[in-house]
Amino acid sequence: MELSDRKKQILRAVVENYIQTAEPVGSKAIVASAGLKVSSATIRNEMAELETLGLLEQPHTSAGRIPSPQGYRLYVNELMEEHRLTIQETQKINDALHLKIRQMDQVMSEAGKIISQLTRYPTFALATGSKKAVISRYDLLMVEENAFIAVLMTDGQVVKNKLFRLSEAVSAPQLQLLSTLLNTSFTGLTLEELTPELLKVSAHAGEEAYSLISLVVSFAIEVLEEMENHVVHTAGIPSLLAHPEYQSLEKAEPLMNYLAEMGSDLNLPVVQDKNVKILIGPENLADELKDSSVIMASYDIGGGMQGVIGVVGPTRMDYADLAARLSYFAEGLSRMFGKGEIPAPTEEA
């Protein structure tokens, strides 16, 4: 069944009013805001019907209406205008993208902070690999006679390093040998394949060589584990408190704790085809999010990895605005990763 145009207009007015005021909107308010040439009584009749359709709700009998999750969903799917960012906003985001970047996970966490500052909502950021990550290369750098740095590079262009201190001295040729061995036997292997390979090699190698190898391979395992574990970075959690729906602690606390502690177990549906995904209220899987909405955008990291950045807030969010901003920001990040460098501060498409 299709809604009449007037019903759509009313629903839209309710959503947009409510997004702004955070208070139930009554029939008179709609007459005032939308340019409808009917009286409040008519609106009331229409709203009653929208309520039986499950698109609006009443907090209590004698209050105005607020959109139900289904109402928001319909608004997002059909009624919402594509938001265009103003020049100032794109400028702000462009400036922000010019952050000093070092490593991928730092990019993600930085990006989260920036989005949070820009939107005043808590954010989360994570990377998700569609394919298994592998180490593509090992480099060993001698520091002192009993210390060396291992530099590992994954196929996803991520570089990690660690300083190892040893109880015994190693020579440069030894390190050279070790490096060759690592690069021939331990590259291109997934997390699961590393340990068996390590055992296989242990048969051939001498004991001290083996202990060195296992040291570095353990590090490789750590790195891969970290990448697969989808570490979630969060930022700006306290900004939740600025919104009226979280004024009461009973509402705010569980969500804040959830956000603060959400680790790898974040079971969000993976962002698929579209760039931006919106989850409204009960569409979220986590219980703590049933009364909140999540908007997220994905971007390409390269090497088969995908980054996701999102904001969490009340169901009453400015979906149009936030979707536009996140999308723009994600686009910028994609470009950044694509080039491997930050785009020049000139304008691009």
Place this chain on the structure above:
Amino acid sequence: MELSDRKKQILRAVVENYIQTAEPVGSKAIVASAGLKVSSATIRNEMAELETLGLLEQPHTSAGRIPSPQGYRLYVNELMEEHRLTIQETQKINDALHLKIRQMDQVMSEAGKIISQLTRYPTFALATGSKKAVISRYDLLMVEENAFIAVLMTDGQVVKNKLFRLSEAVSAPQLQLLSTLLNTSFTGLTLEELTPELLKVSAHAGEEAYSLISLVVSFAIEVLEEMENHVVHTAGIPSLLAHPEYQSLEKAEPLMNYLAEMGSDLNLPVVQDKNVKILIGPENLADELKDSSVIMASYDIGGGMQGVIGVVGPTRMDYADLAARLSYFAEGLSRMFGKGEIPAPTEEA
């Protein structure tokens, strides 16, 4: 003027009762808890005197007494018993110290999360350099013909890397040359000395060599800047809400925002001689902390760097317990950095 023993006992009883119950303690409660053989009336008289001394306060006329910041201070300085951790607690902390560690700043941020989980208070962690950090070494690793990784090591054992992509190809000998140049001219220089040196070198070098050098040196500058900027990591901010003094949002919000956004401008008095430092209420410089207390412990990172880790909470904190835990944890971190590796899971002094 020295307090009588009985007054001290009373003050102590007030503090310890209040720490547990979070409610003003009255004269009867004191008679019950402390083993004093006097009546409540006597206690009342004594408490009235303690109040004129500024050690106790009354929230309102007909309520019990709570310790004033000065009261806490006296308690911390003179009355507090050194807390001993139970075996279980040290075990917990030891286990926690066995985290997978990669880089210094990750250690700090991890350590913060752990302490926060252990104490249920928000934590902050930062590193502060008493002496200026310098780059002690550069390594350049060729990846493809138009990409290389720069690995920088500071005197403080910190290793950082970055992947550079170039528009033009570089050869291995070129990189070799570049590396030599960097290691001879740009090591041992502080942040301020790097830029002038870069200009000096630019005179001698060709243009394309110069652009490569400046790329890597810019990265070096970033790294040093980051180290000097004392990036503050925070964790567990929402755990504030679990404490009754932050049940009202007006109290909690400013502090949470302060913690979430506190950057390098955290003007804490540097921890000096002692291992643990306690700042009570108005002793804090930041306005947002005037009603809260900060307990922090420092640990040695090596290379002239010092790490600080601390918790923030209401003035009503279990100072003895927290000080003991932080101190123990900091000791563990010191040991870890000293060895450059995680201590074995056996017990040590």
Place this chain on the structure above:
DNA sequence: CTTTAGCACTCGGGAGGTTTGAGTGCTAAA
């Protein structure tokens, strides 16, 4: 001089009742 018992007093906080006003649903007329 110190301690104790007794008593009047204070004041925050909770329970209960009242008022207010925005907003509704319904009905009857246009």
Place this chain on the structure above:
DNA sequence: TTTAGCACTCAAACCTCCCGAGTGCTAAAG
């Protein structure tokens, strides 16, 4: 189908009252 009018509802704000924990003070006892 729309509109005006009206009775009705209910959360929120506001009072008011009461309770009881805890105090300060006084006067007697040690």
